[in-house]
Amino acid sequence: MGLTLNHFLVLGALLFCIGLYGALAKRNAIAVLMGIEIMLNAVNVTMVGFSFFNKVKPYSTYLTGQIFAIFIITVAAAEAAVALAMIISIYRKRSTVDVGEINMMKW
Amino acid sequence: MDLTGLLFWIIAIILVGSALLVVGLRNIVHSALALIVLFAMAAGIYLLLNAEFIAIVQILIYAGAVTILVLFALMLTRTSNLGGSSNPNNKQWWLAAIISTLVGAAIIFAATLSQYSTAQGGSGTAYGTTSACTLPTNNVTYIGQLLYSPTCYSYVLPFEIASLVLLVAIVGAIVVGRED
Structure with missing residues (x-):
C-alpha cells in the first residue's frame, strides 16, 4: 500500500481541526496563538503534499506548493512576533491574558 | 508495507x-x-x-x-488568575468541539470522497512556457534559483514583498511592545 495524496490531505485536515479547537476553546491568549500555529502547520503539510503529488506541468516543475509553504512560514513568523508583542502589551496594561476579559473594544 | x-x-x-x-x-x-x-x-x-x-x-x-x-x-x-490550571477551556468549549469536528469532517469529505476532490484529478495537462534555464536536481539549489534568480522563472517579487512584510512586522512588534 503506497502513500497517496489522500493520506497527507487527511493528516492536514485532522491537524487543522485540532488547531481550530485550540484557537476557539482556550481562555489563555498564548494557547489561542499556539492553536493558530497548528493550523498554519496543517496548511503547510497540505501544500507540500500537493507539491509532491502534483502532475500538472508548470506547477510541478516550479514547486509552487513548496514556495507557498515558504511564504506561509515567513508570514507565520511575523504573525507570531506581532501577536506576542500585543499579548505582552495587553498584559502590562490589564495584567491578564484571559481573552474573555480583554473586552475594551466591545460595546 | x-x-x-x-x-x-x-x-x-x-x-x-x-x-x-x-x-x-x-x-x-x-x-x-x-x-x-x-x-x-x-x-x-x-x-x-x-x-x-x-x-x-x-x-x-x-x-x-x-x-x-x-x-x-x-x-x-x-496565569495565576485563570483559575486552577494555566491552560483552561472557556465555557463554550463544547461548541468549539462541535464546530471543529464539523469543519474537519467537511474538509476530509471534500478532499477524499467528494466527486470534485482534487486527489482524484491530476490529468497532467501541460500548458504554459518552459524556462530556458537548466533545472537543478538538488532541492535546496532549486528553491534558491526559484526564489532569487533574476533571469529564470522565479518568485523574486513575492520574495522582496515578504522581506518588506518582515520589516514592518519587526517594527510593529517593537512599537507595540515598547514600554513607555
Missing part, C-alpha cells in the same frame, strides 16, 4: 497525538513543549515528501524561533 509508509504512520500518529496534547494539557508550559514535538514531526513529514529545504526551515524557524518566542511570552505573563 514499505519503509516510507511505516515512517509516515509513525510520524502521523506522533503528530496528531502531540497536537492533541497541545490543546489538552492542563499546564501551558507542557503545551508549549508538546508544540516543539509537533513542529519536529511536521519536519519529518516534509522530509518524506522530498522537501528538504522546508524541513530545515521548519526546524530553524518553528522549533527554534517561534517556540522560544512563545516560551518567553509565557515567562513574561502570569
